[in-house]
Amino acid sequence: MPDSFVHAHAAHCESGVMSSLLRHHGLPISEAMAFGLASALSFAYLPFLRINGLPLVSYRMPPRAVIKGLERSLGLDMRFETFRSPPAGMDRLDALLDAGKLVGLQTSVFWLPYFPPDLRFHFNAHNLLVYGRERDEYLISDPVAETTVRCAREDLRRARFARGMLAPKGLLYYVAARPAAPDWVRLGRRALARTARIMLAPLPLIGVRGMKLLAWQIERLPLADGGEHARLYIGNIVRMQEEIGTGGGGFRFLYASFLQELAAKTGHAALDGLASRLVEIGDRWREFALAAARMIRGRDALSPSVLAARLRALAADERVFFQSQHRAQRAWVP
Amino acid sequence: MRERDVPQEGNATLAGHRKAVYAVADDGKLRLVSSRGWEVEEIVTRQAVEDLERRATLARARARAGESSPLEYHMYRARMDVGLLSQVTGVWRWRVRRHLKPAGFARLPPALKLRYAEALGISSEALDRVD
Secondary structure (H helix, E strand, O other): OOOOOOOOOOOOHHHHHHHHHHHHOOOOOOHHHHHHHOOOEEEEEEEEEEEOOEEEEEEEOOOOHHHHHHHHHOOOOEEEEOOOOHHHHHHHHHHHHHOOOOEEEEEOHHHOOOOOHHHOOOOOOEEEEEEEEEOOEEEEEOOOOOOOEEEEHHHHHHHHOOOOOOOOOOOEEEEOOOOOOOOHHHHHHHHHHHHHHHHOOOOOOEHHHHHHHHHHHHHOOOOOOOOHHHHHHHHHHHHHHHHOOOOOOOOHHHHHHHHHHHHHHHOOOHHHHHHHHHHHHHHHHHHHHHHHHHHHOOOOOOOHHHHHHHHHHHHHHHHHHHHHHHHHHHOOOO | OEHHHOOEOOOHHHOOOOEEEEEEOOOOOEEEEEEOEOHHHHHHHHHHHHHHHHHHHHHHHHHHOOOOOHHHHHHHHOOOOHHHHHHHHOOOHHHHHHHOOHHHHHOOOHHHHHHHHHHHOOOHHHHHOOO
16 A cells, blocks of 8 residues: 555546645645646537537546646656456556555546445546555545545446446556656646637637537527426536536636646746636636526526526636736746 | 635535535635535536436336336436447447337347346346336
C-alpha cells in the first residue's frame, strides 16, 4: 500500500484524481489548478450523441482531457494500460498495488455499489484512485466521496470493464517518475489561450456558439405532448450542469478558482478580476438551473423561450468574458 | 456563489453523502465547500430516475400481460435502453428489438440469453422472471 496517501474531497472526478495523484508524487497541485491547466473548461452541445434519447450537453472537454492535458503540459511520465481480458486487468492492478503504486482507474458509475443509487447512471468515464487492497476488497479514494471507500473485487471488475460509449476497457494509469516543478507562468498562459480559443471557436457546436445553438433548439422543443419531452430535455441540461460533479455552475466556479490561484501564484493580478467576473457568470448559470427546475416541477409555467433567452444572455456574457481572458493572456508579459 | 449561500438542503438523491462545490468565502477567495445538496439537483436527478422507473414499470406490466418479453423489463430496470443494451452486448439493435417481443425471446439460444444476463448483471434464470 502506498504509505501516507491522503484522500481529498473534490468536485470533479478527473481533476480530483490528478490532484491527489500528483500531490502523492510530490507535486502539490489543487483540483482547480489541475482542471484549469488542462484547459478542461468548455461547452459542447452534441446532438448526435444521445443518451436515453437526449442529446449530450457538456460543460467541459471530453473525458481524459484533464489527464492527457496535464501529462502533456507538465511533461509527466505516466503509464496507461488497457486490457482485452478482465482477469488480466485485475491481475495487473493487484501487481501494481503490491508494488506500492497508487493507481488511477476509469470506471462506470453504474456498477460502483458505494454510489448513491439515484446517481448510478451508465456513465463510463468516472475516475478514481486505488491505494490498496485487503483480500477481496479494494481501498478506494473516490474524489467525489467525502471519505475513502471500499469496493469488492467483482464489482470493481464490472465497473472497469463496462461496455458501451466511452468504454474504459479496464484503463489504469499511474505516475512512473517524480514530476518536475512546473513553470506556472508559461503553462498558465498557454492554458488560458487554449480555453479562450475553444470557447470562442468558430464551430457551431462548441463554446459560445454551442450555447446559442442549444438556445435555438430549446426554443423549438415541441410542446404538443404537454411538455413532457421538453421537461426531460431541459432537465438533462441542468443535470449535466449541476448534478454530476461540476463544483456548481457547470465548472465555472471551479475555473474561477483556478484563475484566482494562478493570480496568487504568478502575481498577475488581472486574473483576479477575471475570476470575480466568472463567479458572476456562474451565478447566472445557477439562476438558469433554478428557473429550469421550477418549470420541470410545474411551479412556473413551462416556457422554453424564457430559458432560451437566459442561455443567449449567458452566451453573450461568456463571449465577452473569454475575449477579456484572451486579452489578459496576450497582455501578460512575464 | 457565496460560501453562506451554498445550499444545504439535504437531497434524498445524495443518500446522506455530501458533494463538493466551489464558493466565495468572506475573504473573497474561492474554496471547496461541502454541500448537503440543492433542491434543483434533486429535481432533475429524480426526474431522470423516475423516467427510467416509469419505463420499467410499464415494461413489467406489458411482460406480465404477455405483450413483451422479460428482457424489456430487465433492460429498463438496469437503466438501459435498446441502444445501450445493443452496445454493451454487441447484439444489433434490430435483434435486440426482436428479443424484446415474447416470441423472439422464447427462441433465444442459451448462449445469447447468458450474454444478455451478464450485461444486465443478473443470472440467466433471473432474466426469465418478472418479479
